[in-house]
Amino acid sequence: MKAGILGSTGYTGAELVRILIQHPEVELAFVDSRSYEHQPFEAVYSNLKGQAEMTAVSVDPENLPEKVDIVFCALPHRISQHKVILLQRQGIRVVDLSADFRLDQQSVYEQWYNTPHEAPELLEKAVYGLPEWYAEELKETRLAANPGCFPTSILLPLLPLLKENLVTGEHLVIDSKTGVSGAGRGPSAVNVFSQVNENVRAYGIGTHRHTPEIEQELSKAAGKSVTLQFTPHLVPMDRGILSTIVMPLPEGLTERKLQDCYQAYYDHKPFIRLLGTDTLPETKAVRGSNFCDIAWKADRRSGNLILVSVIDNLIKGSSGEAVQNMNLMLGLPEEMGLHHLPIWP
Numbered sequence: 001m002k003a004g005i006l007g008s009t010g011y012t013g014a015e016l017v018r019i020l021i022q023h024p025e026v027e028l029a030f031v032d033s034r035s036y037e038h039q040p041f042e043a044v045y046s047n048l049k050g051q052a053e054m055t056a057v058s059v060d061p062e063n064l065p066e067k068v069d070i071v072f073c074a075l076p077h078r079i080s081q082h083k084v085i086l087l088q089r090q091g092i093r094v095v096d097l098s099a100d101f102r103l104d105q106q107s108v109y110e111q112w113y114n115t116p117h118e119a120p121e122l123l124e125k126a127v128y129g130l131p132e133w134y135a136e137e138l139k140e141t142r143l144a145a146n147p148g149c150f151p152t153s154i155l156l157p158l159l160p161l162l163k164e165n166l167v168t169g170e171h172l173v174i175d176s177k178t179g180v181s182g183a184g185r186g187p188s189a190v191n192v193f194s195q196v197n198e199n200v201r202a203y204g205i206g207t208h209r210h211t212p213e214i215e216q217e218l219s220k221a222a223g224k225s226v227t228l229q230f231t232p233h234l235v236p237m238d239r240g241i242l243s244t245i246v247m248p249l250p251e252g253l254t255e256r257k258l259q260d261c262y263q264a265y266y267d268h269k270p271f272i273r274l275l276g277t278d279t280l281p282e283t284k285a286v287r288g289s290n291f292c293d294i295a296w297k298a299d300r301r302s303g304n305l306i307l308v309s310v311i312d313n314l315i316k317g318s319s320g321e322a323v324q325n326m327n328l329m330l331g332l333p334e335e336m337g338l339h340h341l342p343i344w345p
């Protein structure tokens with residue numbers, strides 16, 4: 001089977017290249033770039049020297065250089081939707097890594113992304129690409145909307161508890177820390193060394209564009225409207241997200257019940273590692289892998305339930321998850337080509 005990548009020289013695009021050149025069933029047919037057109041891919045990403053003997057081409061989505069089974073759009077949101085529309089018109093399967101097809105409602109997208117949505121009919125067709133929760137729908141769809149990196153880290157620990165009514169979804173306070181690659185390759189203020197090094201800062205309190213995406217999926221699981229307080233923080237590391245989720249501990253909810261709930265949902269899921277109550281997640285333990293590690297603590301003294309999760313934003317938070325979605329869409333084993341173990345230190 002064959003795949004192509006639009007936006008291949010960005011951080012998520014390059015991770016897609018790295019994963020796909022090692023995939024046993026999928027061959028990379030083209031890697032698109034405007035800025036590096038006609039340049040060998042390994043000249044842009046020297047980690048792939050001798051491994052990715054491909055030349056970047058500027059691809060017109062209406063006239064693809066080769067017939068492919070699937071296209072990844074690793075482009076900025078607002079830009080991506082225009083390419084996705086053209087690909088979908090030709091019936092080509094797409095995994096879109098941008099935010100353009102994640103929200104169910106056009107008005108919510110336009111409010112939070114401050115731009116018109118050009119294909120509201122595709123919002124209805126797109127499947128939210130969280131494979132642990134939408135595997136059956138993903139097997140049938142031709143358009144997967146890959147989740148945001150923060151949402152992946154927050155939804156995976158919270159969804160089982162809301163689905164089983166173990167927690168109410170009220171008074172949810174979420175603090176996430178992210179590495180700088182979450183902002184893309186730049187250049188931008190986020191990846192200026194002197195502004196990031198030896199520095200930690202909060203941003204987007206109550207206004208971050210991932211808030212409606214997270215609330216949308218939590219509300220579906222809870223069967224009622226969920227509102228949360230979400231605060232991301234930028235920390236001086238290349239990759240990784242750690243999310244700490246705090247809420248009131250319901251009467252009678254024990255750590256054992258939490259464990260049973262998580263095991264029921266995730267024991268057979270290849271990329272979820274349940275750490276329980278003894279080990280706390282750390283970003284380095286998932287670096288370079290498609291794992292999401294989850295821990296929980298019922299703190300009776302404070303009366304709070306605390307969940308902690310970690311992912312690599314460029315793998316489980318984007319390109320690894322995108323390949324997991326591709327596998328489902330192409331009828332391949334979900335975990336194929338994604339067995340990279342975390343790198344330590």
Ligand SMILES: NC(=O)C1=CN([C@@H]2O[C@H](COP(=O)(O)OP(=O)(O)OC[C@H]3O[C@@H](n4cnc5c(N)ncnc54)[C@H](OP(=O)(O)O)[C@@H]3O)[C@@H](O)[C@H]2O)C=CC1
Nearest residue numbers: 007009010011012033034035074075077098182184185318
């Ligand atoms: N970084 C992360 O951790 C995550 C990112 N995402 C999402 O994935 C998508 C890609 O992110 P990321 O790889 O980090 O972004 P980057 O900024 O690193 O790369 C995006 C690439 O898209 C191409 N591009 C930029 N502008 C345009 C344009 N106007 N028209 C066509 N192509 C353009 C560029 O390549 P060229 O100039 O060579 O064509 C660029 O390298 C984004 O939508 C992002 O929000 C999702 C989850 C996590």
Ligand SMILES: CC(=O)N[C@@H](CCC(=O)OP(=O)(O)O)C(=O)O
Nearest residue numbers: 098099148149178179180182183
């Ligand atoms: C550090 C940093 O800036 N991170 C990005 C997260 C990007 C991401 O993964 O999300 P999208 O796919 O929705 O762009 C941010 O906070 O907007």
